[in-house]
Structure formats: structure tokens, C-alpha cells
Amino acid sequence: MTEKIPINGLKLSEPLVAVRSCSASREPDVMGLLCDLFARHHINMAYMTAAGGADALLCCICAEDQDVAAAHVAASAVLKSRVAFGEAVGLLTFYPHHADLSLLGKALQILSNRHIGILGWASSIAALTLVIDFEQLEAAAESLLEQFQLPLNAAPLRADFKVRQT
């Protein structure tokens, strides 16, 4: 039997919605405009990846913010034709990655072989976060934990935290 890969933690997000732009960031500056719009309306982006040129932007916002966000995007002449609200998603975060591609590669292989929908991923200083079809988020965590080992007495963490800003 193959030995499990040790990790220090795994966290699952609350329900989120994927927001995409397929004409990212140069002319017009979709990333800047979208970030400005969300900030002005107090909408947090729990996750975002973007690259300039002809590539795209993917961000995730709280599902309960979707209606407000969509209304403001629809009211923007520039953004309404460039930004689309998509799938219900969740974030699955595990750490540490040690700047080693093998942990990411293993996770992608495990999840893909279980037909779990992956919309994207990103590294942070220590963690890797995958954007997963929300319906499959729990199954994704279970699948990973068949081959990744949490510390003794540790369990996956779930979102239980709200930040209020003024």
C-alpha cells in the first residue's frame, strides 16, 4: 500500500460563485474596473486569478453577493458584455506546498480521476487552493484524504468566520 502524503491542513470554503471575464486586463482594464466595482459595493473576492493580454480573469465571490454584484455589473457599460457569472463553486485549500509541483500534480490526478470538476487553482505563500464545483466539494476533500494525511486528531476546517468592515 502506498504511503499517504503528509499535509498540515485542509480547508473548505462556504458556497461561492465563479465570475469570469474572457477579455482580461489591458484594454479596457477589466480587472481594475471589476475590482473597483466590487470594492465600492463591499463585495469580497475570496479568490482571484488574472493575467494580462488575451487571457482571462476568474474570481469567486460569496453566493449571497451574486444578485447585487450582477446588478452592478449589468449597469456598467464596459463590464456587462465582458463579465459572466457562472458555476456554484467552493475553494479547497491544503498546505504546505513547499514550492513542489508534486503535491499539486497528485491532487489534480486524484480529483480528475474521480471526475470532480476543477475550474482553476492558485498557490499562495504556503498553500494551494483549488476551485471546485460546489456540489463536489465534500467529495473532493474525501478523495484527497484517501491519499493525503492530516496530522493526528486534525480534521478538515470549514468556513465559520465572517469579517465585517467599515
Added chain:
Amino acid sequence: METIAMYWESKVRTYGFQLVQGLHLCRAGFPMDGISALGAFLQRMAGNDLAFRAVWAQADGKGQIRIYLLCDSSQLSKLRVFGSDEPLLASDRWAASQLVDMICFQGPHFGDRYGIVDYSLKALASAKMPVWGAVCSTATIHLVVPAGRGDQAKQLLTDAFEIPK
């Protein structure tokens, strides 16, 4: 139980900025149904001691997923050599890299608070700084700017944010 944290900051606080200069931003596209094979490929690259500074990917909604890898020059040559044998990749895709600088920073609950990345982008926009990539994940923000502009970008961000002593 729900815990509520409140922030009143005239200047957003961060723990400090890490600037890494002279990196290569490499990208490649994969079919969505090739993610398992991509996973195997990444594991083989890791077996060749290929390390990354940052990695991200996003599906384009049209059946493709585009992966971005930020790495040092020494890692780029490994990527080119190893990637050229990968049947999933066109041989020249990883080679089309851009030379960039990367700034990475984090702060308390950055992932849970609205407006942090906007605040960062506006600080850079004040000097018309191009941003070639941005990644916000957990409490960390990575910003990718053209090579040679990292020092200026870091100064702009340092002026905008507060770094408690």
C-alpha cells in the same frame, strides 16, 4: 459559532512585501479532459527538481485550462527541456515566457475582506504600472509586473500600505 472581526484602517496594514526579480512567467494551455495527465506531468516535473515561485490556472469556459508558472531562470531551462517531451504540450508553449518581477504580500484576513486587491491595484495605477498577473488566494496577493519595474511597484505599495513595526 460565528466570529466577527471588524477592521477600521485608514491605511491597510500588511506584514510587508516580498519582491522577487527576474522571474519567468510561463504559460501553457491544456484540454480540460487532460487534467489527470497534466497532474502526472507536474509530478514528473517535480521529480526533476522543478520548483515554482507561484503557479495558477484557470478554465476558460471553452474546454481549455490555462496554467501559469512563475519560476527562476535555472528552472526555466528544465521546464523547456522536460516540457519538450510532453505530448500534451506543443513544444514551444512553455518557451513563450515573459521576464517579470513578482511582489507578494499578505495581511490579516486579506482573503475575507473586500477591497484589498483594489487598493493595491490603485496604488500601482497611480504610476501607470502595468500589471501582467494578479493572484489572490487565502490571505496572500501576488502581483506580476514587467521585469525592472518591481522596485518601483514595491515602493508604490509601501507608500500605500502600513507595515506595523
